Amino acid sequence: MASAPLRTVREHQQRALALCSPLPAHRMPLGDAHGLVLASPVVAATDTPPFDNSAMDGFAVHAGDVTGASPDAPVTLRVVGDVPAGSPTDPPLRPGEAVRIMTGAPLPTDATAVVPVEHTDVPTGPGDLPAHVAVRAAAAPGVHVRRAGEDTRAGDVVLDEGAVLTARAVAAAASAGCPEVTVRPRPCVGILSTGTELVTPGTPLERGQIPDSNSYLLAAAVEEAGGIAVRVGGVGDDAASFAAALTQLAASVDLVVTTGGVSVGAFDVVREVLDAAGDVEFVPVAMQPGKPQGLGTWQGTPVITLPGNPVSAFVSFEAFVRPVLRRLAGHADEHRPTVVLRAVEGWRSPPGREQHMPVRTVDGGVVPATGRGSGSHLVASLALADGLAVVPADTTEVVAGDDVTVVLLP
Numbered sequence: 001m002a003s004a005p006l007r008t009v010r011e012h013q014q015r016a017l018a019l020c021s022p023l024p025a026h027r028m029p030l031g032d033a034h035g036l037v038l039a040s041p042v043v044a045a046t047d048t049p050p051f052d053n054s055a056m057d058g059f060a061v062h063a064g065d066v067t068g069a070s071p072d073a074p075v076t077l078r079v080v081g082d083v084p085a086g087s088p089t090d091p092p093l094r095p096g097e098a099v100r101i102m103t104g105a106p107l108p109t110d111a112t113a114v115v116p117v118e119h120t121d122v123p124t125g126p127g128d129l130p131a132h133v134a135v136r137a138a139a140a141p142g143v144h145v146r147r148a149g150e151d152t153r154a155g156d157v158v159l160d161e162g163a164v165l166t167a168r169a170v171a172a173a174a175s176a177g178c179p180e181v182t183v184r185p186r187p188c189v190g191i192l193s194t195g196t197e198l199v200t201p202g203t204p205l206e207r208g209q210i211p212d213s214n215s216y217l218l219a220a221a222v223e224e225a226g227g228i229a230v231r232v233g234g235v236g237d238d239a240a241s242f243a244a245a246l247t248q249l250a251a252s253v254d255l256v257v258t259t260g261g262v263s264v265g266a267f268d269v270v271r272e273v274l275d276a277a278g279d280v281e282f283v284p285v286a287m288q289p290g291k292p293q294g295l296g297t298w299q300g301t302p303v304i305t306l307p308g309n310p311v312s313a314f315v316s317f318e319a320f321v322r323p324v325l326r327r328l329a330g331h332a333d334e335h336r337p338t339v340v341l342r343a344v345e346g347w348r349s350p351p352g353r354e355q356h357m358p359v360r361t362v363d364g365g366v367v368p369a370t371g372r373g374s375g376s377h378l379v380a381s382l383a384l385a386d387g388l389a390v391v392p393a394d395t396t397e398v399v400a401g402d403d404v405t406v407v408l409l410p
């Protein structure tokens with residue numbers, strides 16, 4: 001029997017991405033939006049800093065009063081006020097007067113500079129307000145003063161549409177006085193693993209049974225990619241049970257990912273059900289591991305069906321599911337960055353298939369993480385991988401010393 005032509009990884013990726021668009025945006029409290037993508041810019045409600053303030057614990061002065069101050073010729077000023085951080089007071093300062101001030105406290109309107117406490121005769125640390133202070137160093141006008149709006153001005157765009165709310169971006173929005181942001185929600189992904197051999201991890205194994213690792217793998221991978229996973233444990237290789245579980249799951253999520261049951265076996269239930277009733281195509285992809293793939297929709301919900309071998313399921317998630325999840329979440333860049341590293345050991349790659357080899361970074365390069373092959377069942381050693389080396393379809397052997405393109409994994 002003639003075998004079907006293989007689809008390229010890139011084409012299958014494009015078809016997976018075409019299954020969905022970014023999710024509709026919502027207003028959300030800033031504190032709940034970490035990691036999400038902005039669907040509207042964040043515009044500053046206030047200046048940052050909101051007022052002129054001190055950069056040091058010390059004394060606010062008229063700069064002109066201390067022009068000639070030095071350790072040998074200190075200038076003594078009368079202390080007429082105290083402004084801790086958070087104080088709304090604005091004590092007046094006449095010539096020859098100073099105000100004790102703390103870092104972040106509003107600079108008195110009359111003051112033009114701040115002298116750090118270390119440059120005075122006042123001890124550092126807690127203490128009563130002194131009556132006088134001897135200043136031992138000159139302070140130019142504006143020194144140790146942080147100006148209102150020098151970071152951003154009210155009305156400035158502090159974060160653009162499409163920006164990811166990293167911890168730093170969340171801080172920018174908070175300091176700009178924005179309690180809410182417009183973001184795309186976390187995609188909700190249903191995970192359904194199939195196989196009569198699957199049992200919950202920890203269940204004593206009878207002959208033929210194995211722990212279901214794929215549904216745990218994929219739920220964790222969804223969460224690492226910023227989604228919410230709804231994990232359904234192993235469903236047996238029974239068409240009616242699978243169809244019922246799929247229908248229930250598809251009704252409540254943005255995307256369903258299944259594993260197992262997509263190749264040519266006599267009990268490949270995913271293929272059997274979706275071939276008959278879903279709008280899903282099953283194609284061999286020129287990828288190793290991860291050749292048997294399917295994608296389409298089930299009752300309007302996008303579905304991506306991954307092969308059951310655990311390493312295949314993982315590399316397929318990285319190649320086809322993670323980009324879709326990122327598109328749903330509104331990320332402009334759907335793919336992980338790659339680096340070029342040296343192969344410290346060589347390995348073979350099948351002709352005509354783009355190999356996604358789990359690798360481990362070592363000093364000076366990478367080595368295969370799962371032994372010398374890419375055995376798609378080697379799930380335990382997959383945990384040692386911190387990258388996927390992508391070997392082009394026309395390369396049949398990576399030789400020690402070759403440069404390889406590596407997708408770095410967290």
Ligand SMILES: Nc1nc2c(c(=O)[nH]1)N[C@H]1C(S)=C(S)[C@@H](COP(=O)(O)OP(=O)(O)OC[C@H]3O[C@@H](n4cnc5c(N)ncnc54)[C@H](O)[C@@H]3O)O[C@H]1N2
Pocket residue numbers: 193194195197198210211212213214215234259260261262263264265268289290291292306307308309310312376377
């Ligand atoms: N005659 C052929 N047989 C196979 C072919 C082929 O072209 N012709 N392709 C092989 C390749 S490549 C792959 S990949 C697998 C894909 O098969 P399925 O997607 O149908 O997966 P299953 O048969 O259900 O399972 C394969 C393997 O993975 C284990 N598995 C399945 N689910 C899980 C899970 N949730 N957790 C842990 N391990 C799981 C399962 O026990 C099998 O060992 O087909 C090859 N066969």
Ligand code: MOO
Pocket residue numbers: 287288289290291292307309312376
């Ligand atoms: O394509 Mo399979 O995924 O090689 O093991």
